[in-house]
Amino acid sequence: MITVHDITKTYGTQTVLNIPSLEIPKGQSFGLVGNNGAGKTTFFSLLLDLIQPTTGKIINNEVQVDISEAWKPFTSAFIDETFLIGYLTPEEYFYFIGELRGQNKADVDSLIGTFENFFHGEILGQKKYLRDLSKGNQKKVGIVASFIGSPEVIILDEPFANLDPTTQIRLKQIIRDLAENNDVTVLVSSHDLIHVTEVCERIVVLNKGEIVKDIQTSTQTLKELETFFGG
Amino acid sequence: MFKHFFNLQWKSFFRAASFKTNLAFKILMIFGALYFIVVFLALGVGSFFIIKKAGLGDPLRVVNQFMIYYLVMDLYIRYMFQKMPILNIKPLLYMPFKKSAVVKYSLGKTVFSFFNWMHAFFFIPFSIVLITQGYNALDVVAWHLAIMALFYANNFLNIMMNNQDRIFYPMVAILAILALCQYNGWFDVTLYTAPIFDAFFDTPWAFLISILLLAWLIYASFNYFKKHMYLDGGLASKHTEAKSEDYTWLNRFGNLGTFLKNDIKLIRRNKRSKTTVIMSFLFLFYGLIFFTGGIEMYEGPIWSIFAGIFISGGFLFSFGQFVPSWDSSYYPLMMSQNIQYSEYLSSKWYLIVIATVLSTVISAFYLYFGWEVYLAIVVGAIYNIGVNSYLVLWGGAYIKTPIDLTSNKKAFGDKQAFNVKTLLLTIPKLVLPLIVFAVGYYLINPVAGYIAVALSGVLGFVFKDQVFKMIEKIYKKEKYKTLLAYKQTD
Numbered sequence: 001m002i003t004v005h006d007i008t009k010t011y012g013t014q015t016v017l018n019i020p021s022l023e024i025p026k027g028q029s030f031g032l033v034g035n036n037g038a039g040k041t042t043f044f045s046l047l048l049d050l051i052q053p054t055t056g057k058i059i060n061n062e063v064q065v066d067i068s069e070a071w072k073p074f075t076s077a078f079i080d081e082t083f084l085i086g087y088l089t090p091e092e093y094f095y096f097i098g099e100l101r102g103q104n105k106a107d108v109d110s111l112i113g114t115f116e117n118f119f120h121g122e123i124l125g126q127k128k129y130l131r132d133l134s135k136g137n138q139k140k141v142g143i144v145a146s147f148i149g150s151p152e153v154i155i156l157d158e159p160f161a162n163l164d165p166t167t168q169i170r171l172k173q174i175i176r177d178l179a180e181n182n183d184v185t186v187l188v189s190s191h192d193l194i195h196v197t198e199v200c201e202r203i204v205v206l207n208k209g210e211i212v213k214d215i216q217t218s219t220q221t222l223k224e225l226e227t228f229f230g231g
Numbered sequence: 232m233f234k235h236f237f238n239l240q241w242k243s244f245f246r247a248a249s250f251k252t253n254l255a256f257k258i259l260m261i262f263g264a265l266y267f268i269v270v271f272l273a274l275g276v277g278s279f280f281i282i283k284k285a286g287l288g289d290p291l292r293v294v295n296q297f298m299i300y301y302l303v304m305d306l307y308i309r310y311m312f313q314k315m316p317i318l319n320i321k322p323l324l325y326m327p328f329k330k331s332a333v334v335k336y337s338l339g340k341t342v343f344s345f346f347n348w349m350h351a352f353f354f355i356p357f358s359i360v361l362i363t364q365g366y367n368a369l370d371v372v373a374w375h376l377a378i379m380a381l382f383y384a385n386n387f388l389n390i391m392m393n394n395q396d397r398i399f400y401p402m403v404a405i406l407a408i409l410a411l412c413q414y415n416g417w418f419d420v421t422l423y424t425a426p427i428f429d430a431f432f433d434t435p436w437a438f439l440i441s442i443l444l445l446a447w448l449i450y451a452s453f454n455y456f457k458k459h460m461y462l463d464g465g466l467a468s469k470h471t472e473a474k475s476e477d478y479t480w481l482n483r484f485g486n487l488g489t490f491l492k493n494d495i496k497l498i499r500r501n502k503r504s505k506t507t508v509i510m511s512f513l514f515l516f517y518g519l520i521f522f523t524g525g526i527e528m529y530e531g532p533i534w535s536i537f538a539g540i541f542i543s544g545g546f547l548f549s550f551g552q553f554v555p556s557w558d559s560s561y562y563p564l565m566m567s568q569n570i571q572y573s574e575y576l577s578s579k580w581y582l583i584v585i586a587t588v589l590s591t592v593i594s595a596f597y598l599y600f601g602w603e604v605y606l607a608i609v610v611g612a613i614y615n616i617g618v619n620s621y622l623v624l625w626g627g628a629y630i631k632t633p634i635d636l637t638s639n640k641k642a643f644g645d646k647q648a649f650n651v652k653t654l655l656l657t658i659p660k661l662v663l664p665l666i667v668f669a670v671g672y673y674l675i676n677p678v679a680g681y682i683a684v685a686l687s688g689v690l691g692f693v694f695k696d697q698v699f700k701m702i703e704k705i706y707k708k709e710k711y712k713t714l715l716a717y718k719q720t721d
Binding site: 048049050051052072073075076077079080082083084085086087088089091092096097099100101102126127128129131132149 | 492
């Protein structure tokens with residue numbers, strides 16, 4: 001689904017990302033871990049054509065992302081709060097995204113209906129604008145919005161951060177369900193090693209912009225990661 | 232302890248992102264500040280003689296007569312622009328300071344605000360002139376102190392009002408009505424207020440009243456803040472109850488409707504955009520300066536087109552100039568969603584066009600000054616729709632200023648709005664129509680001038696699709712730079 005060719009990103013003399021090659025097959029649930037400054041968000045931003053690569057290219061389903069915009073209809077993402085429109089209510093925001101992705105109100109209603117459990121009664125019908133929600137609740141909205149319109153690629157940057165324990169557990173289930181669907185490729189980054197190993201089939205470790213580990217998740221993976229980051 | 236506070240303040244000033252602007256703008260700012268200082272100084276020195284020469288009576292009494300308006304205007308300006316001192320003390324709350332020290336510091340800081348000492352540039356020279364002109368020095372000093380105390384009282388009054396719209400707007404409305412009454416000679420409020428200000432001069436001890444008032448306000452605001460220094464009290468940001476709105480009638484416009492819906496919500500629900508709409512409403516009255524013959528320089532026929540462009544284009548200039556910055560806080564979302572630039576831009580364009588047409592309709596009251604005046608406005612509107620609407624969208628691509636929708640900061644100008652490209656773009660916006668008009672007016676006849684300007688507007692309208700494609704290309708080219716710039720908030 002996603003192929004990376006010789007991608008590098010350099011600011012001044014500092015190379016923040018350098019991935020000679022990476023292939024993410026369709027339907028895979030892909031986890032990205034690394035310390036602060038490892039290049040996770042840079043990689044996701046490159047995937048979404050929010051920054052320009054210094055060299056190389058990224059192909060998303062046969063579309064080179066920095067040349068054509070044809071990847072947009074089947075790709076969705078939640079990176080941070082800049083993906084939210086603060087002066088809308090959650091419902092309005094969902095409908096707005098829905099309309100952009102060719103979904104009518106009923107489609108959106110039925111989709112967000114399935115996430116009532118995840119929202120925990122704190123999102124819908126609250127008479128609050130997104131800017132007035134707590135960080136965790138904003139995140140819930142952003143994550144669910146990225147599921148609207150049956151995207152084939154979903155990119156979530158640090159989805160577990162700021163969420164309460166109940167929601168974290170529910171989110172894990174949601175991502176697992178998505179992963180079971182072989183048409184959806186999920187890319188998740190996280191600082192929480194336990195969460196990623198639980199939901200991702202494959203885990204890639206970034207360190208100072210380079211891939212240092214590429215693991216198919218197994219029962220030993222958590223131990224391996226803990227040794228890597230602990231040492 | 233104050234050493235720490237002072238140190239923090241110093242750093243926050245010199246390390247602010249806005250401080251690192253380009254040199255040209257800094258120089259411009261300094262000149263701007265100097266200009267105002269000079270104007271105030273000149274007024275301070277000169278107004279005594281001007282009033283005297285005009286035969287309006289005792290200059291001190293005249294100044295006192297209008298003092299009430301001056302004070303309320305000052306309060307109004309403060310309300311709009313003066314920043315609340317409490318915004319950045321959250322991190323200090325749990326520090327080992329006494330709360331009263333934090334409050335003292337926050338309130339004390341406001342004393343040095345430009346909004347306070349700018350008045351001194353008028354009142355100090357004015358008072359000196361009074362003394363040299365033979366007024367009793369002691370009385371003048373007392374009067375001076377009393378008046379300055381009132382301006383400082385405004386400072387604390389403004390803090391106490393702390394964005395209470397329901398107190399503020401009625402107050403301004405009452406003042407506007409009183410001013411109107413006075414202008415029309417129905418009722419003169421200054422007859423009742425002037426004696427108060429006169430008393431500061433006439434009665435030796437009266438100035439103490441004003442100083443006591445100031446002292447009381449300082450004391451009251453100190454207590455008020457000390458009591459409200461909790462995260463869920465005075466420091467909490469105000470939340471308005473949200474109402475979902477559908478605007479389903481816009482659905483028929485497809486994707487364009489989606490953006491229009493969003494833009495309407497954007498304008499209605501954010502402080503900054505509301506201010507912009509109010510500003511563009513005020514533009515409607517800009518023409519009064521021209522057409523009432525208020526300023527001689529503006530009496531040439533060419534200036535009527537200039538006025539026409541501004542009257543109908545208030546929204547165009549104040550809102551359009553900042554497309555796409557209005558969406559800066561969620562620009563990454565817009566750039567990764569399934570969005571065509573052309574639809575996004577069209578939505579903004581339609582908003583501008585609708586607002587321009589509305590302004591033109593409302594400005595029908597200019598017919599009072601003759602049909603030629605209104606013709607100039609209509610022609611200006613046509614040019615605005617046909618040419619200027621593209622130019623502001625085009626220029627917007629280069630103004631990469633993130634907008635904080637929830638605050639009025641920078642609502643009236645911004646350093647990055649001044650760059651060479653946007654300056655160059657003002658030439659076709661304002662100068663070109665004047666030239667086109669002048670050519671028609673002087674070479675053929677006045678009507679030809681109007682027709683020429685209108686025609687260039689129509690011509691622009693015809694090429695809408697081509698121009699949009701070009702603007703789209705520029706937006707795409709600037710995309711990464713824009714995204715980067717919007718990340719830098721300050």
